[in-house]
Amino acid sequence: MKELHTVLTAHQGTYEAIDTLGKRVTPLLPHGEWKQLPNSLDAKEGIQFCPPVHVDSEMERLLKLHVEHEAAGIPPNVEAAWLHHRFTLIHPFTDGNGRVARCLATLVFLKANWFPLVITRNDREPYIVALHQADRGNLKPLVELFDNLQSKAIRQAFSLSEETIQETVAMQGILKAAKDKFQKLREEQDALKKQVLKIADALQAEAFQRLKEVALEVSATIKSEGHDFRARATGAAYEDPKDDYHNFQIIQYAKASNYFANRSIYRAWAELIIYTKIRTEILFAFHGIGKSTGVLVCSAMVYNRQMNKDGTDSVIGTIEPLSDGPFSFTYAENPSDVAIRFRRWLEHSLVQGLTYWQKNISV
Numbered sequence: 427m428k429e430l431h432t433v434l435t436a437h438q439g440t441y442e443a444i445d446t447l448g449k450r451v452t453p454l455l456p457h458g459e460w461k462q463l464p465n466s467l468d469a470k471e472g473i474q475f476c477p478p479v480h481v482d483s484e485m486e487r488l489l490k491l492h493v494e495h496e497a498a499g500i501p502p503n504v505e506a507a508w509l510h511h512r513f514t515l516i517h518p519f520t521d522g523n524g525r526v527a528r529c530l531a532t533l534v535f536l537k538a539n540w541f542p543l544v545i546t547r548n549d550r551e552p553y554i555v556a557l558h559q560a561d562r563g564n565l566k567p568l569v570e571l572f573d574n575l576q577s578k579a580i581r582q583a584f585s586l587s588e589e590t591i592q593e594t595v596a597m598q599g600i601l602k603a604a605k606d607k608f609q610k611l612r613e614e615q616d617a618l619k620k621q622v623l624k625i626a627d628a629l630q631a632e633a634f635q636r637l638k639e640v641a642l643e644v645s646a647t648i649k650s651e652g653h654d655f656r657a658r659a660t661g662a663a664y665e666d667p668k669d670d671y672h673n674f675q676i677i678q679y680a681k682a683s684n685y686f687a688n689r690s691i692y693r694a695w696a697e698l699i700i701y702t703k704i705r706t707e708i709l710f711a712f713h714g715i716g717k718s719t720g721v722l723v724c725s726a727m728v729y730n731r732q733m734n735k736d737g738t739d740s741v742i743g744t745i746e747p748l749s750d751g752p753f754s755f756t757y758a759e760n761p762s763d764v765a766i767r768f769r770r771w772l773e774h775s776l777v778q779g780l781t782y783w784q785k786n787i788s789v
Contacts, residue, residue: 432458434525437684441521461520475517484516502538506531507568511560541579622757626712626722629768633710634661634696661696669693676711678745679725688714692722700783705731708779723752726775728782748775
């Protein structure tokens with residue numbers, strides 16, 4: 427568990443907390459170590475996490491009970507839900523307990539040859555509700571949620587699996603079937619790629635249009651404050667001659683977010699530029715992730731440029747992310763559902779970007 431915590435929080439240097447004076451602070455996060463200070467209480471639900479002094483004994487008891495449950499043949503879905511919830515009640519780490527709890531549930535499933543536990547943004551609300559029900563002593567909703575996620579994973583696996591070839595088919599028939607199948611797979615992959623690229627094109631166009639609207643509002647606000655104070659939106663759709671711009675910023679963002687930005691699959695972007703005494707850029711960049719052709723993401727970031735007197739750009743300032751991670755979408759999702767999720771994420775990211783700009787306004 428401590429090794430899991432170290433890996434899962436490797437990118438996280440600090441955590442948010444409230445000090446004794448009620449002020450919000452961000453201390454360093456200890457990786458792979460039990461907590462030394464009490465966790466915050468869930469006052470609304472009346473839940474109090476395990477005090478630090480009892481963490482060792484409670485974790486030993488947790489593992490002992492888990493071994494007894496396995497020996498008794500407790501079903502994986504029930505045991506995964508119990509282990510996940512019991513771990514979160516102990517809350518042994520300073521931060522990152524939810525991530526570790528979901529990994530522990532996944533390990534239970536994998537040991538039973540089931541699918542990993544995958545909680546998406548769409549699952550967050552029923553997941554939180556089920557955890558609160560478990561806090562009150564009712565584990566059933568959490569078990570049922572895990573059951574539904576397993577069923578969903580099975581359906582997806584079956585929908586993407588290849589048909590098996592009967593052993594009785596003659597050699598020539600097998601070779602022909604294999605050739606036909608490769609052709610079909612290529613066609614399916616091309617169709618899936620076109621689907622996710624079509625979704626990405628629509629999202630880029632929507633982002634660009636929204637940035638143009640915001641640029642007009644910002645310009646109207648600042649134009650009287652200084653000569654040439656203004657804002658404008660710019661962008662490049664997929665296969666536009668300018669679609670390869672901002673490579674440095676995107677790579678830096680991806681490194682900080684621990685993923686590989688694959689711009690060979692897809693690249694497009696939309697940007698809001700605000701000109702005052704400094705130049706602030708709010709960038710939304712669409713690209714692939716890893717080697718997959720079925721998953722695309724949009725990264726959101728903000729940074730300042732100090733313009734040189736001759737009008738050339740200087741070195742880019744620190745690149746700040748505008749969300750907890752990139753917005754991801756796949757060919758398997760309904761385009762309408764993706765669009766709804768994206769609009770909420772886009773507005774939140776824009777607010778964060780404009781807040782950054784407002785705080786950096788200099789007299």
